[in-house]
Amino acid sequence: MKVSTLIALIQQELPEIKAKEISVLDVRALTSIADYLVICTGTSNRHTRAIANHVMDEVKAKGGEHLGVEGMDTGEWVLVDFGDVILHVMMRETRDYYQLEKLWNPDWGQPSKASDAKVAE
Secondary structure, eight states, X not given: OOHHHXXXXXXXXXXXXXXXXXXXXXXXXXXXXXXXXXXXXXXXXXXXXXXXXXXXXHHXXXXXXXXXXXXXXXXXXXXEEOSSEEEEEEEHHHHHHXXXXXXXXXXXXXXXXXXXXXXXX
């Protein structure tokens, strides 16, 4: 399955199962482990496991496959490795603690330079 097709499928399926705060990070220039990270939030450990299972089932139904999955036992942070795309399904507290978006993009959540200029005017 092409990376663009996989990302589109994941982005389509996450809202279907009520995943919150969906982020897609392009990490091609930063690491060789994956091209993209998809991060979302679940409302409970049962919900995070359901999100991960749903996405894995839908990808499989469309001819794709996952290479591995971690974290299903606790459900606080479920990682599904699709090769070029890694899905992180996290509970709110875990996501706040690890701040993956900020780890991979230090400017995450900061005002852009363009908005800084407007504020200074």
